[in-house]
Amino acid sequence: MSLRFYNTLSQRVEEFHPARDNTVRLYTCGPTVYSYAHIGNFRTFTFVDILRRWLRASGYGLDHVMNITDVDDKIIRNAAAEKKTLGEYTAVYTQAFLEDCATLRLEVAEHLVKATDHIGDMADAIARLTAGQHTYTSDGSVYFRIATFPGYGKLSHNDFSGNLAGARVDVDEYEKADARDFALWKAPKEGETSWDTKIGPGRPGWHIECSVMAIKYLGETLDIHAGGVDLIFPHHENEIAQSESLTGKQFSRFWLHAEFLMVEGQKMAKSLGNYFTLRDLIGRGYKPEAIRYLLASVPYRKSLNFTFDGLQAAQMAIERLRNFKLRLDTEKLPEGGDDKMAARTEAAAQAFVNSLDDDLNTAEALAAAFEYARDANSAMDAGQFGADNRAAAVRFFEQFDAVFDVLKPSGADAGDDDSKIEARIAERNAAKKARNFARADQIRDELLAMGIILEDTKSGVRWKRK
RNA sequence: GGCGCGGUAGCCAAGUGGUAAGGCAAAGGUCUGCAAAACCUUUAUUCGUCGGUUCGAUUCCGACCCGCGCCUCCA
Numbered sequence: 336m337s338l339r340f341y342n343t344l345s346q347r348v349e350e351f352h353p354a355r356d357n358t359v360r361l362y363t364c365g366p367t368v369y370s371y372a373h374i375g376n377f378r379t380f381t382f383v384d385i386l387r388r389w390l391r392a393s394g395y396g397l398d399h400v401m402n403i404t405d406v407d408d409k410i411i412r413n414a415a416a417e418k419k420t421l422g423e424y425t426a427v428y429t430q431a432f433l434e435d436c437a438t439l440r441l442e443v444a445e446h447l448v449k450a451t452d453h454i455g456d457m458a459d460a461i462a463r464l465t466a467g468q469h470t471y472t473s474d475g476s477v478y479f480r481i482a483t484f485p486g487y488g489k490l491s492h493n494d495f496s497g498n499l500a501g502a503r504v505d506v507d508e509y510e511k512a513d514a515r516d517f518a519l520w521k522a523p524k525e526g527e528t529s530w531d532t533k534i535g536p537g538r539p540g541w542h543i544e545c546s547v548m549a550i551k552y553l554g555e556t557l558d559i560h561a562g563g564v565d566l567i568f569p570h571h572e573n574e575i576a577q578s579e580s581l582t583g584k585q586f587s588r589f590w591l592h593a594e595f596l597m598v599e600g601q602k603m604a605k606s607l608g609n610y611f612t613l614r615d616l617i618g619r620g621y622k623p624e625a626i627r628y629l630l631a632s633v634p635y636r637k638s639l640n641f642t643f644d645g646l647q648a649a650q651m652a653i654e655r656l657r658n659f660k661l662r663l664d665t666e667k668l669p670e671g672g673d674d675k676m677a678a679r680t681e682a683a684a685q686a687f688v689n690s691l692d693d694d695l696n697t698a699e700a701l702a703a704a705f706e707y708a709r710d711a712n713s714a715m716d717a718g719q720f721g722a723d724n725r726a727a728a729v730r731f732f733e734q735f736d737a738v739f740d741v742l743k744p745s746g747a748d749a750g751d752d753d754s755k756i757e758a759r760i761a762e763r764n765a766a767k768k769a770r771n772f773a774r775a776d777q778i779r780d781e782l783l784a785m786g787i788i789l790e791d792t793k794s795g796v797r798w799k800r801k
Numbered sequence: 802g803g804c805g806c807g808g809u810a811g812c813c814a815a816g817u818g819g820u821a822a823g824g825c826a827a828a829g830g831u832c833u834g835c836a837a838a839a840c841c842u843u844u845a846u847u848c849g850u851c852g853g854u855u856c857g858a859u860u861c862c863g864a865c866c867c868g869c870g871c872c873u874c875c876a
Binding site: 365367372409516541564566569600601602629634639642648655659690703712770775776790797 | 834870
């Protein structure tokens with residue numbers, strides 16, 4: 336089977352191939368940097384990360400643009416409240432966002448682009464839309480006239496035909512000619528940041544930045560455009576209207592949308608006290624890998640119920656996989672290899688690939704890894720996992736971690752150098768040999784206090800950091 | 802009201818027209834000087850409810866109930 340994605344546009348699972356050469360042109364909606372991003376945002380960004388990694392694992396090159404929305408009403412309001420310029424204000428949260436991404440091991444897009452760096456490009460685009468009769472001006476603001484775009488509603492599958500025809504309202508009373516029209520360019524307001532451009536002073540509306548930056552860096556037709564489900568309407572619908580009016584070409588071939596995250600079965604809201612940023616969770620002592628695992632473990636098209644029990648479970652689940660990986664790397668294995676084991680390793684790796692190929696079914700992909708770990712552990716116990724079986728198993732887990740990226744511990748735990756630890760272990764081994772178990776246990780406890788966990792195995796002592 | 806997503810064991814969660822993956826938790830066991838790790842066994846005769854189609858439905862159809870999202874700037 337080949338790679339398939341559910342396309343919001345067609346409401347079907349479709350086979351995916353990039354349109355040109357071997358590179359995927361991917362655009363994803365990034366954060367609006369008016370405060371710290373919350374875990375709901377990171378659910379979507381984690382999905383994008385898994386998407387990136389799986390596209391690459393599938394043999395494709397990546398050309399990915401993610402925008403940073405650094406001008407909007409909230410930003411203008413908050414910056415003014417703090418008596419900062421827009422740039423000063425957004426720099427803080429842009430930096431915070433990048434740090435959070437690094438914490439969660441989210442890859443950075445090839446092009447990370449800011450709206451405010453593309454004001455001139457947006458003005459150009461709006462001028463072209465105006466030349467094409469797609470806009471009108473009202474009180475100094477420029478609006479997109481939806482009546483000029485017949486395909487409006489094709490992404491969100493809303494039928495606006497009834498709404499649009501003859502829905503003219505009094506222009507003196509309403510600034511927009513039609514309720515569905517949206518601002519491309521907003522007239523400057525007293526005391527608000529604005530830019531002088533070829534279409535006059537003002538600032539861009541929300542939707543235009545994505546169309547302009549996507550087309551500028553990736554061309555007129557994207558392979559994939561992705562974001563959260565809440566963006567389907569109106570944001571992405573409006574992007575389509577603008578872009579396709581501009582180019583006459585299909586804006587994006589595939590539209591992928593991540594479902595919402597809930598917290599303890601409820602929607603996340605500041606008023607409910609269940610609103611968490613990544614920093615909140617790290618501050619509570621949860622490991623970034625556990626958060627990453629939890630966010631990635633539920634397939635992106637299912638809403639994800641984020642719970643602290645779940646986070647705890649995620650931490651334990653990772654531990655299990657890490658224990659297996661450690662054993663795989665250190666176990667003394669019998670000579671030769673077992674053909675059946677080799678076949679099962681191959682089958683597990685294939686199951687992993689098949690799962691992710693199927694619209695990124697991460698839950699099933701994880702199951703393949705866990706089932707394999709159990710199988711291989713049993714085989715090792717039974718002496719049916721030979722030295723020749725190791726390489727393929729290691730390769731499978733590398734393939735696993737190239738996508739999930741949860742096996743390597745993070746944090747500043749490399750305090751004590753290994754040789755010192757090894758020396759203590761040797762000391763304990765001597766004590767054990769002399770059957771001085773009290774002394775051996777004492778050393779083990781001391782190491783444990785340093786965050787070093789010892790495991791006695793048939794093939795010697797294995798240790799790991801907590 | 803319109804559009805969309807979902808309701809599966811204590812929790813998280815996959816899945817298929819043919820009789821329920823995986824993880825966590827819990828209990829018992831094996832191994833071990835003791836631990837740890839690992840492995841084994843047990844935990845859904847049942848997949849929101851009610852009908853229908855079918856030899857057979859959790860999976861298809863219909864109705865209903867519940868949760869969530871969007872319907873003018875929220876991932």
